[in-house]
Amino acid sequence: MVELGGKVVYQIYPKSFQDTDGDGFGDLRGVIEHLDYLAELGVDYLWITPFFTSPQYDNGYDIADYRNIDPRYGTMEDFDELVREAAKRGMYLMMDMVLNHTSTKHEWFQKALKGDPKYRNYYIFKKGKNGLPPTNWVSKFGGNAWSYLPETDEYYLHLFHVTQADLNWENPEVRQDIYDTVNFWLEKGVKGLRFDVINLISKPDVYEDDLEGDGHRFYTDGPKIHQYLQELNENTFGKYDDVVTVGEMSSTTLENSIRYSNPESNELSMIFSFHHLKVDYPSGNKWEIEPFRFHDLKKHLFTWQEEMEKGGGWNALFWCNHDQPRIVSRIGNEKEYRVKSAKCLATAIHGLKGTPYIYQGEEIGMTNAGYTSIDEYMDIESLNYYNILKLQGKSEEEVIRILGAKSRDNSRTPMQWDASENAGFTKGTPWLKVCDRYKEINTESRHEPDSVFQYYKELVKLRKELPVIQKGAVTPLLREDKEILAYKREYQGKELYVFCNFFDGEVKVPYSIPEDCKSILSNYGEEISARELVLRPYEAVMFLR
Numbered sequence: 001m002v003e004l005g006g007k008v009v010y011q012i013y014p015k016s017f018q019d020t021d022g023d024g025f026g027d028l029r030g031v032i033e034h035l036d037y038l039a040e041l042g043v044d045y046l047w048i049t050p051f052f053t054s055p056q057y058d059n060g061y062d063i064a065d066y067r068n069i070d071p072r073y074g075t076m077e078d079f080d081e082l083v084r085e086a087a088k089r090g091m092y093l094m095m096d097m098v099l100n101h102t103s104t105k106h107e108w109f110q111k112a113l114k115g116d117p118k119y120r121n122y123y124i125f126k127k128g129k130n131g132l133p134p135t136n137w138v139s140k141f142g143g144n145a146w147s148y149l150p151e152t153d154e155y156y157l158h159l160f161h162v163t164q165a166d167l168n169w170e171n172p173e174v175r176q177d178i179y180d181t182v183n184f185w186l187e188k189g190v191k192g193l194r195f196d197v198i199n200l201i202s203k204p205d206v207y208e209d210d211l212e213g214d215g216h217r218f219y220t221d222g223p224k225i226h227q228y229l230q231e232l233n234e235n236t237f238g239k240y241d242d243v244v245t246v247g248e249m250s251s252t253t254l255e256n257s258i259r260y261s262n263p264e265s266n267e268l269s270m271i272f273s274f275h276h277l278k279v280d281y282p283s284g285n286k287w288e289i290e291p292f293r294f295h296d297l298k299k300h301l302f303t304w305q306e307e308m309e310k311g312g313g314w315n316a317l318f319w320c321n322h323d324q325p326r327i328v329s330r331i332g333n334e335k336e337y338r339v340k341s342a343k344c345l346a347t348a349i350h351g352l353k354g355t356p357y358i359y360q361g362e363e364i365g366m367t368n369a370g371y372t373s374i375d376e377y378m379d380i381e382s383l384n385y386y387n388i389l390k391l392q393g394k395s396e397e398e399v400i401r402i403l404g405a406k407s408r409d410n411s412r413t414p415m416q417w418d419a420s421e422n423a424g425f426t427k428g429t430p431w432l433k434v435c436d437r438y439k440e441i442n443t444e445s446r447h448e449p450d451s452v453f454q455y456y457k458e459l460v461k462l463r464k465e466l467p468v469i470q471k472g473a474v475t476p477l478l479r480e481d482k483e484i485l486a487y488k489r490e491y492q493g494k495e496l497y498v499f500c501n502f503f504d505g506e507v508k509v510p511y512s513i514p515e516d517c518k519s520i521l522s523n524y525g526e527e528i529s530a531r532e533l534v535l536r537p538y539e540a541v542m543f544l545r
Helices: 028-033 035-041 074-090 107-113 172-186 225-235 256-260 295-309 339-348 382-392 396-406 443-447 452-465 467-472
Strands: 007-012 045-048 064-069 091-095 101-103 146-149 154-157 163-164 193-194 242-249 268-273 355-359 471-475 484-491 495-499 518-522 540-544
Touching: 028 035, 028 074, 035 452, 045 193, 064 172, 074 091, 091 172, 101 107, 154 163, 172 193, 172 225, 172 242, 225 256, 242 495, 256 268, 268 484, 295 471, 295 484, 339 382, 339 452, 339 495, 355 452, 382 396, 443 452, 452 467, 452 518, 467 495
Parallel strands: 007 045, 007 355, 045 091, 091 193, 193 242, 242 268
Antiparallel strands: 101 163, 146 154, 471 484, 484 495, 495 540, 518 540
């Protein structure tokens, strides 16, 4: 078994990482080119979002062939070289497996459309009722989750984009094909697997309208989900003792998350949950703007820490990914305190119990895109919601302001390598506009001692060196404090104290820190006394006893 507490994962969105052939799209050779940079940071696994053959309606999460690489990303030879070169540097690949749905361009779906009985049973086809779709469920990208096929007078289910047809996991032949696919990549030396929206694969026995919501309660953590994950484990990665797995769990519950990630369940190594990232959704609505609710943020983080620990589950720790806006823009301060708040947010997450994930550019404090026109956006969810919000009567200016805060494109702008044109990402025209701040924010400054990069590097190093960070119990401190997030970790007589000021004013810490504590990390770059601690704007300190 891999000791998860000492590992760190780095997420690469290859389309935006590094383009080596001038077509404006990042590629696998671009990842190979920067392996030394990633090794310098000290990470263990490279989670790379899908680079399989795809029509790219949802940036590769619409897979048309699970066993081939999309030519725009390179070749299988490039992939094999990437696995080898990463391993030489002590890093391993984590594949992103999308097993809830395929592209409608996938050979299976195309055969189903032609009436092949075997492949018709690979997907979920239903007759409508009274001239309407089978249910009133809403797609995650807006609109109904069923699309009509006039040639057969039927609908197919797509919980995501209309080109992403949901697979029928009830069919054992589907499951076997999926096991064979996962094993294909494991045999190539892949040591990590990230499963996209994996808790949606088990659909209900009866398809019915949701009279209370959008339908997600009927297919989230569905009736056979634990059976399916145990079988997936048994038939694929469970045969290895050095493969790490993580499930993306959409709207899941704590109880299920403990089951998914407790080693005794024989399901997954760890899970992503998203409750802590919905604290700036007014009444659960992503597409409105309000300041984040600090009290709720602390409550979610600490509840999941305490309950997962009690139940033997394991958390993936993260702020950012390819679906979330940049955290320094979202709940930090991207202007006068960008560097301090980026480091403060990093401290808060990296001191917790679990396995931390760093999303490309997070380690240099990259910000949201700063787009001012709908023409600059590419993400299908954002383009859909641009129209939906306009139909709701919102002004152009207000819609652009909402997208500026909420769009997934915020995290997908090209990686900012240097101050040259297109931030050193491409010699061509980038597929998505580079953030205007690239001359000020790029990896060239990483060697400066007070850079965000050096701070992340130190956090990764401390995790590898200190068993108290890897394994220590978590005790939340100052739960009701309106400005400070604080906690204690304990393991084998060692204590770690973490204090983070999430705001731009000074605040006295109303807690007696043992005086024999020594500060081991400060985002103000100096040794801090534990006596009568006053935190400056966005100040974060770690003390070890």
